[in-house]
Amino acid sequence: MNNTGLPGKPPEFSTPPTDDIPEALRETAVASPRPRFKLPFWGWGLIGVAIALILGMVVSWQSAQVGTTAQAANGAAAQTGLQSALITQQLNVPDSLLGHLPYEEAPADDLQSVVADNSIKLRPIAAAQFLDLLEAARADGVVIVPISGFRSIADQEQVFFGIKAQQGESPTERAEVSAPPGYSEHHTGYAVDIVDGEQSETDLEISFEGTEAFRWMQQNAARFNFELSFPRDNAEGISYEPWHWRFVGDRHSLETFFKARQLAGSNQE
């Protein structure tokens, strides 16, 4: 007993839905695959304006780039100028450490002893003139004794850090009386420390300036091309060392101490 009075399917549903669409419309829908968007006339105008804007932006960006490149070139030129200035400055203001200038170590096979036991050595030309100096002093009745000449950078490590550790001084305090390794004139083979053979209580003391040896050096050292490295109030700010002298009698030694001598010269004004 199921709804016998009614048909199995209502007629509305048996009809395909497409039948409801008019023939003409259906054909049109099939014929044109997609409805095309039609740009209104003012749309082209907008696109034109947009292209013009983009082109304008590209052109101005490019000129900006050119400008930036020019600026970079100017900057590079300025920097080159700055570098030259810095290099010039470095020639005048040396790269010192705690007041000391850097020095190269003399070659070990280019040294000559100035004492009998070979424990104190200088560069040959400095050694020869120093031996002449000792002899001339002795002839004047003055006993000058060398106590230190060439020192390797390793030797100076001991002098600087060894004594520093013992005395508990800071590197800055220590640097007032001793050069850091790599910065001692003793590395060059041109520097020598001397004492008065008859007044050992003045060894490595400021009081050495009161000895016969020091007075003799002041009067005669220049004849043998030696000069005091660290006079009172020297430009490097290193403690006065009346016992420390350096050879400046040839081109290499003069070049070696060029910066120091330049500083000393500028300090004399």
Ligand SMILES: [Zn+2]
């Ligand atoms: Zn010295």
